[in-house]
Amino acid sequence: MDLIHQAVPELDLEQIDLSQEFLGKRLQIPLLINAITGGTERGREINRALSELACQFGVAMAVGSQSIALSEPERRDSFEVVREVNPHGVIIANISALAKPDETLRVVEMIKADALQLHLNVPQELAMREGERHFAGMLDNIRQIVAAASVPVIAKEVGFGLSRESAAKLFAAGVKIFDTGGQGGTNFVMIEDRRQGCFNAELDQWGISTAVSLAEILSLGLPVQVIACGGLRTAMDAAKAIAMGAELVGMAAPFIKLYSGAGEGALADYLQQWVYRLKAVFLMTASVNIRSLQQKPVLIKGQTRAWLEARHIDWRCWSR
Template identity: 40%
Template sequence: MTGNRKDEHVALATAQHSPEQPPAPSQFDEVRFLHHALAGTDRAHVSLRTGFAGVEWPVPLYINAMTGGSERTGEINRDLAIAARETGLPIATGSLSPYLKDPSTAGTFTPVRREHPDGFVMANLNANATPDQARRAIDLVEADALQIHLNTVQETVMPEGDRSFGHWPAAIEAIAAAVEVPVIVKEVGFGLSGRTVERLASLGVRAADVAGRGGTNFARIENGRRARPDYGYLDDWGLSTPAALLDARGHGLPLLASGGVRHPLDAARALALGAHAVGASGGFLTVLLDGGVAALVRHITDWLDQLTALMTMLGAHRPAELADCDVLVTGSLRAFCHDRGIDLGTAKGDPA
């Protein structure tokens, strides 16, 4: 049952990223760099290295959690890990919950570490896990960090989903205290608010991935799996990634950004709004399934090359220096900031 569901998720997720799908409006387009014609630096002086919460990454881009639990998704994890190895990207496994329920699925996750032996690997679990289960998940893939995903919206729409969420804060706190690697909490595409990030900081979490609306929509995926798709009104639920970043700045945790990152300019925009690194999943998966590992390696290499070019043009020698660039926030995102009392005049500085 779990394997079938994971295969369904892959098919429905890639359908959302199909070239035939019309591009959805994005609040990333309401974040514009103010052009300064003499701001540029020398490309030789630009480094993509980034760090947060004691973690150092060679690049500010990572392959975010996607899948695992079936033979097909095991092949996908292997190919994603090869692409991560060839480009130096950190990578997260999909949720290891299938492994905890059925240890025979371990081989659908272990290729991530096998194919990326020296890279940064994040294990992924939901907030129902116990500390012992978290340790087992970390050990399986020799993880350098643990992602805990929050997905109340997905579970609510999922026909067989969980219906009890009140214990999640205590569970997260127990896991964070029990494991020896940093714990990163992420959403699955509906955004983390500043209030949520502040609560996570009090639970011992080391970083937060705001994972906002705009990428793979799990409300739509789960609604498509229902006998009667009656949750369509949740298609636009949640915070966009730029809105979540602006809302969560200054609430006690380093921020990562994923959700609706379409190209290197969106990555640069997220870094300018305070993210230390930027994750992608659905778009990368579509490239992989359409063209294979070589196509994904070329795609990621192009992203890294273009991000370096943008930083050179903007005069940012490190990803963190993009937060010192002048940006203009317009349209509905500016209205959101007004309604939330976010002072855009003080948007620069330490995002934690």
Template identity: 40%
Template sequence: MNRKDEHLLLAKALYKKQANDFDDLTFVHQSLVDLTPAEVDLSTEVLGLQLTAPFYINAMTGGSEKTKIYNQQLAIVARETGLMMASGSASAALQDSNVAESFTVIRKENPTGLVLANMGAGKDAQAAEKIIDLLQADGLQIHLNVPQELVMPEGEADFKNWRHNIQQITATISKPVIVKEVGFGMSRETLQQLKQLGVQAADVSGKGGTSFTQIENARRSKHELSYLNDWGQSTVTSLLEAQEAELTILASGGVRDAYDIFKALCLGAKAVGISGAILHSLMTVGVEATIDLIESWKNQLRMLYTLTNKKTTAQLTSVPLLVTGNAKAWADARSIDLKKIAQRI
């Protein structure tokens, strides 16, 4: 079976809406507000890209006939809802032109929407240019996935050129470049290193949703690396790590609904990527129901903005939040000031 198809089937089989660190965040209720949901502006901006909503369809799939169908459907959802969409890793299209259409179908179905191309950090600037051109993309995601590669039966184990590639790409590519994890989270040290490499935006993408170490371990004949299923830090703890980062921060990983999107925005994310919840909806109830779900999330966000008396996405970083549970324990151990977040106004 094609590896991309296998990933898709395992992602569906292993998907479950589970408790995660987003549940450790509590809002401080304020009784008086000065606006209505109709006045709320959900738009946001990421490196010059203007998003009409503060969430987007994050990188998922591509590279086979079956995944072409899902990318086509995801592109239709993105077109009808006005969401930005990222492709899955398009590196395969450079080696095999036969699978290119599983990626180019995104732009074909959504000719005027925002599209991000995606590739691994093992590829250089020349490859980045080719992938951007292939997808007619508005920007590029470079994904970091060391744990996945090490657990993957046929994975890459040499990461020595990653820093050089990232630095070269950010220096030469004219389109916006976002460096993203794939569900293992980012530390403040990583974010600082990325800044030194010239990176301007990072998607901290933490654990709490799809686990690619779990998926790859399921593909191993002995399934001997299950202890890595929970490797990394959560999206919430990654956002706490990013509080002092001098980068544009995006978030993804374990985002289950509009409330999680809202929490991530209040913790500093400029926009929030969703993969598992949208793919699960698409695979179980179809395109139209997924469009309805996304429009419902927009309406819920307008309600949540109103509930906290914030008219714009940019204002959400002044909403006070209490951090408890696992996230608090992490923050305490890492000397992250939670009082500052709890006492914002």
């Protein structure tokens, strides 16, 4: 997809307001450092560094799956550190959609989370020799989790995308926030193949892209919020997702790659430059804020357009 350049934007860079209300708090940038880690000493260090970054820039952060901290309480501090360093920020808990409702309450409490991500990762489990094979009853489990939850629940894919059918079922189960976790970035089938030898190569490309997933969910016209995540890397990617109607943009791999490669010190520089470029795209599309960008025309082309046409999804009329 493309955004359209405006040669006479009539705006100053300093006027651009990227802030966004989310979960009753105000983010400075519509960005989520998405679920990555926890549970080990290294995981604790990574979570501390990412949480400091989230606090400094006013962005949201989700922790990695907390199930390990339920069975091994000595690992809790690798997650708790995230709340300790960012007491007022938007912090999101994470556990499998197959977790028991009382477990979900415990992971939220562990980090005083503002919301709970339930990860949906069927292809990843199937790609693991030791993975889960029982998925029947997941929707009912989600319904029970939502009913018991003290905070909003986010249904989150981890890289295979959410279709409109899945989103509609999840909405009926009470979910009002979706994380596309679309195909195009981190690929857990490939990761599992590398980890355990080629097992599922023919499934490496399985899934729904982030752009398509975003359109699939938004075209339902439901009163929901959608986080676009999965393969989004550049500020331009982020601007396009926001223009399509995403509430926030999520990224995972770029942060962990930068941390592992260039070190903690590189994170703030990276994000500062990313934010500068995001503001630049807002200015070049004559958008003073998120609402204004979401009213701008978007051009949907190529494979994404073909998919939406084949699915009879009219991308011109979904609510943004």
